[in-house]
Amino acid sequence: MTVKVIRWGILATGNIAQTFTKDLLVDPATRDVYTVKHTVVAAASSSGVQRAREFLEQVKAPPTARPYGSYIDLAQDPDVDIIYISTPHSHHYQNVRLCLEAGKNVLCEKAFTVNAVQAKELVRLARQKDLFLMEALWTRYFPLSIYVRDTITSGKLGTIIRAFADNSLNFELEKNFHKEHRMVSPDLAGGALLDSGIYALTWIFQSVYTTQPGDTCKPPRVLSSVRKYGATGVDEAATILLSFPRDAQLGGDIHAIATTSFLVSNNIDGKGTSGPAVRIQGQNGELQVWPPLWRPNRTRLILADGTVEDKTFPIPGPGKGSGWYNGYPLVGMNSEGEGYGMFWEADEAGMALLEGRKEGIYESLDESVVIMEVMDEVRKQCGLVYPENIESTVATEL
Numbered sequence: 001m002t003v004k005v006i007r008w009g010i011l012a013t014g015n016i017a018q019t020f021t022k023d024l025l026v027d028p029a030t031r032d033v034y035t036v037k038h039t040v041v042a043a044a045s046s047s048g049v050q051r052a053r054e055f056l057e058q059v060k061a062p063p064t065a066r067p068y069g070s071y072i073d074l075a076q077d078p079d080v081d082i083i084y085i086s087t088p089h090s091h092h093y094q095n096v097r098l099c100l101e102a103g104k105n106v107l108c109e110k111a112f113t114v115n116a117v118q119a120k121e122l123v124r125l126a127r128q129k130d131l132f133l134m135e136a137l138w139t140r141y142f143p144l145s146i147y148v149r150d151t152i153t154s155g156k157l158g159t160i161i162r163a164f165a166d167n168s169l170n171f172e173l174e175k176n177f178h179k180e181h182r183m184v185s186p187d188l189a190g191g192a193l194l195d196s197g198i199y200a201l202t203w204i205f206q207s208v209y210t211t212q213p214g215d216t217c218k219p220p221r222v223l224s225s226v227r228k229y230g231a232t233g234v235d236e237a238a239t240i241l242l243s244f245p246r247d248a249q250l251g252g253d254i255h256a257i258a259t260t261s262f263l264v265s266n267n268i269d270g271k272g273t274s275g276p277a278v279r280i281q282g283q284n285g286e287l288q289v290w291p292p293l294w295r296p297n298r299t300r301l302i303l304a305d306g307t308v309e310d311k312t313f314p315i316p317g318p319g320k321g322s323g324w325y326n327g328y329p330l331v332g333m334n335s336e337g338e339g340y341g342m343f344w345e346a347d348e349a350g351m352a353l354l355e356g357r358k359e360g361i362y363e364s365l366d367e368s369v370v371i372m373e374v375m376d377e378v379r380k381q382c383g384l385v386y387p388e389n390i391e392s393t394v395a396t397e398l
């Protein structure tokens with residue numbers, strides 16, 4: 001069997017770029033993937049070639065990988081098959097655009113863009129140029145997420161009626177983030193909704209929207225509230241009611257609540273004692289998922305017939321004794337040899353390139369756009385605005 005080697009370029013060298021790239025370089029055989037392998041051929045930092053060089057050393061990229069001191073140089077490197085973008089949300093539109101225009105396939109971090117108009121423009125451009133484009137919603141590609149969706153579509157829960165999802169982490173904003181930090185700065189499209197609320201919406205969408213056959217479930221009506229962070233004016237918490245129109249014969253409208261907060265945690269001791277963060281309810285039972293919602297590893301199925309089925313989904317990696325560690329600085333490091341879980345989305349991007357597909361298999365570009373539209377609506381209802389230059393679709397350098 002021939003193995004396709006995917007040649008990645010890494011655009012930006014921040015926290016998640018390090019986590020992603022370290023995961024990317026783990027042998028795919030550790031997760032039973034044998035059709036693709038990944039290599040890093042280049043990385044670019046907007047802060048200069050020296051930072052790009054350091055980054056390549058930090059992640060233990062092959063010594064041949066090239067450091068660049070500007071994003072455009074990376075976009076023009078002929079040896080790069082696909083570029084992973086992990087700049088702040090504010091910059092996604094411009095950075096993705098730059099790469100697509102240079103003829104590169106793209107995997108771009110969440111939230112996909114600042115608004116739906118930008119997302120639609122990127123989708124249009126990718127389709128016009130026949131390039132692969134995917135929002136890096138890594139959680140959708142976890143075996144746990146596949147199990148959740150399969151359980152729902154198998155009909156075990158009966159007709160899906162309602163779902164709850166909460167993604168909340170008490171960041172102690174004043175203490176931990178200066179006003180220019182991407183989590184709270186309006187100039188970098190900060191705030192809970194775009195950064196963390198996207199995961200609550202992801203769980204709602206992959207539970208009740210993606211699982212309904214064909215076009216039987218329509219984009220939701222939305223009612224929302226946000227709380228603003230006094231120091232910068234972005235949202236520090238958001239609460240969203242969603243009503244997904246579905247035909248009466250198929251069960252009628254599906255209701256959902258998605259919540260997110262930077263003020264309270266849904267996993268106080270980090271061990272799940274606070275209970276599940278997702279509840280998906282059907283007429284015959286419910287499926288629960290424990291926090292953290294970006295990287296969950298535990299589910300519980302409870303059926304009306306008395307069934308209670310707990311499952312855990314350990315995240316593979318190089319394993320104990322490897323001396324290898326990964327994690328994410330804002331939430332802490334994992335135990336030795338445990339992967340972070342970002343390799344599954346990378347595998348999907350690689351397999352798409354292998355098979356000539358232009359979108360991710362578990363979240364279409366149209367769905368990414370619908371989710372951006374929901375976040376637009378929340379922002380409109382709650383008066384959450386960002387500076388004009390980062391809401392724009394005009395090509396520019398930020």
Ligand SMILES: NC(=O)c1ccc[n+]([C@@H]2O[C@H](COP(=O)([O-])OP(=O)(O)OC[C@H]3O[C@@H](n4cnc5c(N)ncnc54)[C@H](OP(=O)(O)O)[C@@H]3O)[C@@H](O)[C@H]2O)c1
Nearest residue numbers: 012013014015016017045046047086087088089109110111
């Ligand atoms: N999937 C996940 O679990 C996950 C987790 C965390 C974050 N994310 C997403 O990944 C993105 C980056 O998050 P992060 O935590 O890695 O942020 P970060 O540590 O602040 O890194 C962002 C990087 O973007 C580049 N950048 C370019 N222009 C910038 C500007 N004006 N201000 C600040 N940085 C700028 C910088 O890299 P250079 O200097 O090298 O250009 C910077 O290091 C966000 O979209 C976030 O939502 C995803």
Ligand SMILES: *[C@@H]1O[C@H](CO)[C@@H](O)[C@H](O)[C@H]1NC(C)=O
Nearest residue numbers: 270291292297312313314315
């Ligand atoms: C599940 O994740 C938690 C951290 O979120 C970790 O402490 C625990 O060991 C993990 N369980 C398994 C089975 O991987």
